[in-house]
Amino acid sequence: MIIVMALASDAFLTPENGWNILRQISVNLCLSIGMTLIILSGGIDLSGGAILALAGAVAAGLMKNGIGIPAIDVLLQFTLAGAIVGAVVVGMVLGWFNGFVITKFRIPPFVATLGMLSIARGLTMLWTGGFPITGLGEGFGFIGTGTFMGIPMPVWIASLLVxxxxxxxxxxxxxxxxxxxxxxxxxxxxTGLRVNRVKIWVYTLGGALAGVAGVLVTARLDSAQPNAGMGYELDAIAAVVIGGTSLSGGRGSIMGTVLGCLIIGVLNNGLFLLDVSPFWQQVIKGMVILIAVAIDKASPRNRSD
Incomplete structure (x- = not known):
């Protein structure tokens, strides 16, 4: 794929474009790490993009406006670190709730996380009033657009998480x-394993990583958009499956997911450079997911016959 893209576009094999690809996949990689843990446990999460949006909005709101408590006439202001921690905590709480509902009430992960998708989207609209939160300052923006030792900050963060x-x-x-x-x-x-505890931890970590991804998206745009993260769970699932993690659980790796994210990132970047319509990009990514799942199901280890 790299060879084809390089032959089709002179701008593809350049250092600037290489860093751009790594910067772009950093958000997807954060989500995909959490998705890998969840799929390894035999589950699925459709709420990652919505949790990302809410966490990013919470970080932006805390950073810019703080939290007012009218009953005692107090306004709590947050530092940059406090706003980031707040976003991650929000992600953890929503992820924990996913795990709790799935284990306590035996609701299928698909249904439970689909419900959380709607809940998180609604909470994002309530928090933002349906309008972007902008003007977050240079310190916050550095997380998404700054560099350290010549390497973009999102790449550092994603690498540490990996x-x-x-x-x-x-x-x-x-x-x-x-x-x-x-x-x-x-x-x-x-054998005595606390299965429910493992599942709750998995979904909690997935929510926390979605919170980190939300901070990266918001910092990069210098704006918390109410509709941020729409469709991001598609790219995350695609990266995980393409990276070799089985949808039936129990088989896969984080490094495989990194490879899957790179494939998706190169595909997105190359199609953009070739000026392919965004609508066709969605079609192509959907086909890639179907092919990857078909290959996974055709594997001798997953065949029941």
């Missing part, structure tokens, strides 16, 4: 339990 979750999934007890639950939930339960 490193952390590679270690978590490969070298910790939680990682082993995660693969066990996704591979065979009933067997994991019979």
């Amino acid at each position: 490193t952390a979750f590679v270690v978590i999934t490969k070298k910790t007890r939680f990682g082993r339990h995660l693969y066990a639950v996704g591979g065979n939930e009933r067997a994991a339960l019979l």
